[in-house]
Amino acid sequence: MLTILVVDDEKLERKGIRFLLNRRSEEMEILEAANGKAACEILQHRAVDIMLTDIKMPFMDGIELVSVAHKLQPNLEMVIFSGYGEFEYAKKAMASGVSNYVLKPVDPAEFENTLNFLVERITERRNEAQRSQWNQDSLENYFLFRYLCQGNDDLLNKISGKINIDRWNQIRGLLLIESEDNFFEESEEVFIQKLTEYSKQKLSFLNLAQNQELCVLFGVCEQKVFATDLAEWMNHTFGNRFYVAVGQPVTDRSELPDRFQMLESLIENKFYQKETRVFLPDHVAEDTGSEQFLDETISRMMENIRMDDMTHLWEHFRILKNGMGEMSSYSQIYTRFLFSNLVKEFFTHQHQDRKKLETAVQKVYEMQSVQEVISLVETLIQNMEERLAANNDGARNEVAQAKSYIYEHYSEDISVEKLSELVYLSPGYFSYIFKKETGDTVSRFIRNYRMEQAKKLLSDTSMKIVQICKETGFSNVSYFCKNFREYCGCSPEQYRKGGMTDAQTETVLS
Template sequence: MMYQILIVDDEKAERDVIHFLLNKYNFPFQIKEAANGKEALDVLKKSSVDLLITDVKMPFIDGIELVTCVRKLFPKIEIIFFSGHDDFSYVKKALILGADNYILKPVKPSEFKETMEKVSENLQTYKTEQEDKKFNEEFIKKHILYRIINQTPIEMLEKEHAYLNFSFLNDYNRMLLIHSDQSFWNTLSERENLQFDEEISKIIPNTTYDLIHLNPSQVILLFKDNPNKLISYRQLGENIHQQLYKVYGINCFFSVSEEMKTKDSIFQTYNQLDQYLDDRFFHPHTYVYPIDSITTTTRSFMAEDEALIINIENAIQQMDTNKLKEQINQLIHKHEKHMGTSHVYIRFLFSKLFQNLAKVLPSYQSEKINKEIECLYTYTHFKDIKHSITKITQQVVQKLNEEKNSSNNNIRIVQQYIHDHIDVDLSLELLAEKVYLSPGYLSDRFRQETGFGINKYIKNVRMAKTKELLRDTNRKVNDISKAVGYNSVSYFIKNFREHYGVSPKKYREMNKTEDGME
């Protein structure tokens, strides 16, 4: 590692001696020089220096004054005095002021070499400590972002990390969500994950961002660039998609946010981006979202429709069949009367509604839903769309009425199955089969009943079981990884560290220490 050194002496011959000895012993320093304390301060204010070597007696500003100023401006800099025997009283004063060492004139090469070796070792130690500190701070910050996106309140995190300044959250102004339907990041080793991160950095050079591996299917890029910077984030998504397909052979989907104003908008922004990706069901060959709105349909008009769709989703989750029928009738009535709306938009809107309704019905598998939606896109009259929606609404109302009394029991069955089979791959489809529900409907009901998404609930159970095994057994981390359902040990360790802030090995060591104290 190369360090910066500043040699200050009013005699050039003395500076040349130090210069010569540094080169002779191959010390890793880039050398700057100054003829007096005033020049030295000018150099220090323009560029950073790791080590200052200064004479005591100099014109304008002597060594004592220089050190006094430097310690105020640059408290971490290493300082060495060199001076004659007659000036040793000054050297003692300099040491009191904060100089780290001294060299007597005339300089003895062996003493100089010994002193510089100590200084180089100090500099290396300090640099390593600073790098470790920076790495730990970056890790903590990413861990905090990960938890915010997973619905942990910022106020709670501020209490947990009272030593940290949370203003860094305001640095982010854009978010890009990368989604893979193949749970791609679960298949990569730790080294391959690092290679993936490097691949992203090649695609978007000269751009400041943080990358967060959120789960096996999703990665988030949080950008810190000036929001006025000339950069098209949608085009960025297209570029990343093309490169990832070229390198890894996978088609990822990208969801691009508007500008984020405050730290409180990070979680809401992620939710919005995740919702945008719902539309990929209708556009399997579109990879960047949100899709541009139909220009003939006003934003307010579409906002009303979106509100009705959300109300319908809520009614399904709450099993409120009266509200469900009321909101669907309102949506149908609105578009029966509004003849100027784009036919493409109408088909898109009611296809989305059909998909939400079909999630309730186990008989509607993906193939059947696709066929029904294809029909919706071929209808030439709105009455045909209305008939299709009315028919499936009746089926959904009947199904919801049947399940009002049994839904809670289904959730308990799923929870117990998760706890009993934590060592196997627990897909949403598998769990839905156990209680004879559609995957989408089970997902919605599970979140409503427990307050967690199924994937997060599974992860929490796995992490809790991991803590138990680390604490109460001597099983190897590799064995524990398999016992809680992770095939990739590196991915298991990464998940545990993200969840608890320490590695499994470190957790076990800390727990044993605590047990020993008890």
């Protein structure tokens, strides 16, 4: 929208100019002032795009007004109305920053041409400012993503002063939002706009994949409540099923990489807890020391064992270890029953000797302290981890097979479920071994490979951007370009012209 200020001491003249302005198609707000002094009052409090002013007015004439106005708002476009006898005044005004002048009586065609010229200049300036902001935001997101993944303090030292990382100090929380489809490729902009309006909080967003968005919280809030409300709102507003992982509160930017890694681990719980939509750190019963706490924690550990999910098995063991009270605070029969089931799961899942199983179960029923139980479970986890490590070649082969599929089919829709089915593993376990082997989640690995292929096509071919978008597995060109900027630090067009190559990125960092 344009804001236009009409300054003239003749009400009839102002009415005539307003009439001409209202004939135009642009959405605009028209302000009026009867003299230069009143105009200055408006300019001190309102941003104005175009000022149309007469020369001869009481209190402050047009010449003095344009000089003051230029200091108040340097980008203000100014047009001065002058009669034939005031031509010297008009020339003087032009030297003071006036964009153009229109002779009185005003000719509608001349006025229209003048406005067209100014609107075009304003539009181009806004577009350039927007492009500049996009580039700056993309560069900041590019380095934020690198910092979240690498946790490299040297990176902070190198980019300090080159991009604005001060706002990272204001981050107070992270939420990882994942959809069951490629929702964010088609609807990211609408999602961000509606969520920002809904939350009424200062938020920022970083797209991680076509189905993942990182929401950055700058205000202090009860994140569990916010995430629960957010999950309900998303499902109601968009009709999609979403998962939300909630990290621990952030007090210092040095904590960001750890918080991010925790989120990526938490979101994997979607494979094991089908009905859960919000995943929290230590996501078990809050009443530690109760039988419900024991039941829920051990049930999750048994599920982890069945899935060979060592990451979450260790996490739930830590919760168990920290949350258990004294043996005397539980029902002795029920507690031993739960732990004997856990021990059985270890042995039966790994097809171990039945006599060893019976011996271990007997130990459970003979133990008198929490520490004895915890030590036994920890030993069993360590043994399981060692056996899985011994079979690591099999896992490497499965990951290699999945990677080969990605390399050949990256232009197609690829999901964790499809890849895990390909190598005959559960989605949860496949996701676990893939990240352990590659250092990346499946979604991030696919996205990174697609972007590397896009870089090659930009460098080695003359294919249009829209063709490269489709060739690399994207269906939305604007989403592809935004992702490319955040991945490479520049737009596809700039990259094709040689902007922000890998060598130039290192120059930014040096």
